[in-house]
Structures are given as structure tokens and as C-alpha cells.
Amino acid sequence: LIAGLFGNNIGRSGEHTVTILGVAASAVLSAYVLYGFIEGSRGKYDENVYTWLTMGGLDFSVGFLVDRLTAMMMVV
Incomplete structure (x- = not known):
């Protein structure tokens, strides 16, 4: 995000x-x-x-779940 927004200001090596x-x-x-x-x-x-x-008895939530599988996939 920083490299994309401020790329012209920080130069090519700064972006890298x-x-x-x-x-x-x-x-x-x-x-x-x-x-x-x-x-x-x-x-x-x-x-x-x-x-x-929320619709009737259903709740649609946005959240985070980090378990062993998620941690392994973050590293891979």
C-alpha cells in the first residue's frame, strides 16, 4: 500500500x-x-x-479464525 501510494515520492529503491x-x-x-x-x-x-x-434466527458474522492449519498455511 505504501509502495503503491507513495512510489513516486520514495523512488524505485524505496518501493523495493x-x-x-x-x-x-x-x-x-x-x-x-x-x-x-x-x-x-x-x-x-x-x-x-x-x-x-441478521435475518430471523441467522447471524452472518465477519471474523477471524487462526488454528494450526491456518498458521501452517500462513507460513507456506
Whole structure:
């Protein structure tokens, strides 16, 4: 997002640096989450952000679920 919006201002090497740092940070955080599941110190994360639609007895919610499979897929 930063590289796309401010690309003209930060130059080509700045775009590359921002993009590489973003990917590296994502990889490190994903590995940290996976390590927590492998070690056993982290349980699954299941939270609803908001309810998108309520119709009768049905609730359609938007949320996040991070379990062992999700953590593995974030690393891969």
C-alpha cells in the first residue's frame, strides 16, 4: 500500500525496500504464530469482528479464525 501510494515520492529503491520489509515482517510474524502452535503455548483464535447481517434466527458474522492449519498455511 505504501509502495503503491507513495512510489513516486520514495523512488524505485524505496518501493523495493518497503515491499521487502513488509514481506519479511509478515514471514516473521507467521513463523512466530506457527511456533506458538507447535510449542503448545497458543490456542486457537476465533473472534467475530462484527455482525454483517441478521435475518430471523441467522447471524452472518465477519471474523477471524487462526488454528494450526491456518498458521501452517500462513507460513507456506
